[in-house]
Amino acid sequence: xxxxxxxxxxxxxxxxxxxxxxxxxxxxxxxxxxxxxxxxxxxxxxxxxxxxxxxxxxxxxxxxxxxxxxxxxxxxxxxxxxxxxxxxxxxxxxxxxxxxxxxxxxxxxxxx
Amino acid sequence: xxxxxxxxxxxxxxxxxxxxxxxxxxxxxxxxxxxxxxxxxxxxxxxxxxxxxxxxxxxxxxxxxxxxxxxxxxxxxxxxxxxxxxxxxxxxxxxxxxxxxxxxxxxxxxxxxxxxxxxxxxxxxxxxxxxxxxxxxxxxxxxxxxxxxxxxxxxxxxxxxxxxxxxxxxxxxxxxxxxxxxxxxxxxxxxxxxxxxxxxxxxxxxxxxxxxxxxxxxxxxxxxxxxxxxxxxxxxxxxxxxxxxxxxxxxxxxxxxxxxxxxxxxxxxxxxxxxxxxxxxxxxxxxxxxxxxxxxxxxxxxxxx
Numbered sequence: 195x196x197x198x199x200x201x202x203x204x205x206x207x208x209x210x211x212x213x214x215x216x217x218x219x220x221x222x223x224x225x226x227x228x229x230x231x232x233x234x235x236x237x238x239x240x241x242x243x244x245x246x247x248x249x250x251x252x253x254x255x256x257x258x259x260x261x262x263x264x265x266x267x268x269x270x271x272x273x274x275x276x277x278x279x280x281x282x283x284x285x286x287x288x289x290x291x292x293x294x295x296x297x298x299x300x301x302x303x304x305x306x
Numbered sequence: 307x308x309x310x311x312x313x314x315x316x317x318x319x320x321x322x323x324x325x326x327x328x329x330x331x332x333x334x335x336x337x338x339x340x341x342x343x344x345x346x347x348x349x350x351x352x353x354x355x356x357x358x359x360x361x362x363x364x365x366x367x368x369x370x371x372x373x374x375x376x377x378x379x380x381x382x383x384x385x386x387x388x389x390x391x392x393x394x395x396x397x398x399x400x401x402x403x404x405x406x407x408x409x410x411x412x413x414x415x416x417x418x419x420x421x422x423x424x425x426x427x428x429x430x431x432x433x434x435x436x437x438x439x440x441x442x443x444x445x446x447x448x449x450x451x452x453x454x455x456x457x458x459x460x461x462x463x464x465x466x467x468x469x470x471x472x473x474x475x476x477x478x479x480x481x482x483x484x485x486x487x488x489x490x491x492x493x494x495x496x497x498x499x500x501x502x503x504x505x506x507x508x509x510x511x512x513x514x515x516x517x518x519x520x521x522x523x524x525x526x527x528x529x530x531x532x533x534x535x536x537x538x539x540x541x542x543x544x545x546x547x548x549x550x551x552x553x554x555x556x557x558x559x560x561x562x563x564x565x566x567x568x569x570x571x572x573x574x575x576x577x578x579x580x581x582x583x584x585x586x587x588x589x590x591x592x593x594x595x596x597x598x599x600x601x602x603x604x605x606x607x608x609x610x611x
Contacts, residue, residue, distance in 0.1 A: 267392075
């Protein structure tokens with residue numbers, strides 16, 4: 195499902211077009227560019243909603259918002275990596291998996 | 307559904323401002339995208355949002371307080387949070403390459419793993435966001451003559467920054483000078499903001515400014531007023547010689563062309579004459595003038611009776 199700029203603005207109610215365009219210009223949103231203008235997929239819409247919450251409801255200024263978004267993106271980058279690593283460990287033969295888990299327990303100081 | 311006041315940690319007497327503040331605080335704490343691994347955060351955030359939606363709408367709040375509607379209000383549209391896409395590959399373009407490629411402190415394994423994946427990024431490689439830095443605002447006191455003639459100043463700003471400022475000739479009170487790239491640093495490699503400097507011109511004891519013209523008052527002696535003569539007068543670019551015409555009165559204005567504020571349209575310097583009595587009373591002068599006037603009576607207030 196793809197949405198246009200005006201559909202996003204209509205959907206969020208209080209959001210103004212020029213604000214949405216500022217977010218795009220800042221690189222916070224990367225909608226697909228097409229002959230009819232920007233097109234937002236579900237992930238773009240969800241991300242726009244997050245920026246909307248941070249800006250309109252939590253009243254973060256752009257400087258602060260940029261920092262929060264950067265941390266969210268780093269966190270998600272880390273989660274992607276961790277998820278892949280977990281899946282890779284799971285797909286190993288039992289003895290390899292156990293060896294990895296045992297090593298992790300040691301590294302994490304016995305608490306894992 | 308729980309009582310919306312309770313959800314926000316408030317009582318029925320809460321003001322609109324208290325409701326807004328409570329929501330903002332709780333939303334920051336429980337927003338699912340700020341707690342991507344925490345399932346409870348999403349439930350809690352939904353309750354907080356629903357409570358706020360109800361209480362921030364005066365009509366809905368009144369209806370709820372009056373018992374006309376229950377706390378569930380209207381069904382909320384099901385919302386999918388960004389975390390459902392991020393960290394799962396669907397929002398790969400937003401995750402920052404230096405983080406994925408940048409597990410360098412864990413060894414090269416991950417960097418090699420991620421290398422192939424980057425190709426699928428939408429719109430090319432600029433996944434990292436860039437943002438221009440903010441503008442810094444300063445106020446700068448400038449001497450009158452510096453504002454008229456221009457100047458170069460090295461100024462220590464209150465935030466510890468040292469700026470070299472070229473003050474253009476003819477700058478006006480309240481004018482804003484923009485120093486490109488001297489504001490706050492950009493984020494993610496974005497350009498720095500600008501320094502915006504508001505000029506505050508200090509007054510001068512002799513000169514006043516009127517547009518591009520300079521005005522000053524020039525005291526002259528009785529004899530200079532009567533017989534005329536050449537006197538020295540200060541202008542913004544230094545002293546010049548001014549010829550006072552014979553028989554000049556107080557208030558007469560003499561124009562020194564092109565001696566005002568420099569610039570495309572050069573201003574003039576307007577000198578207003580002020581006939582000045584000698585410093586102390588003098589009998590001889592009184593007698594001479596009195597005698598002369600008895601022979602040549604005149605009434606400078608002649609027009610008004």
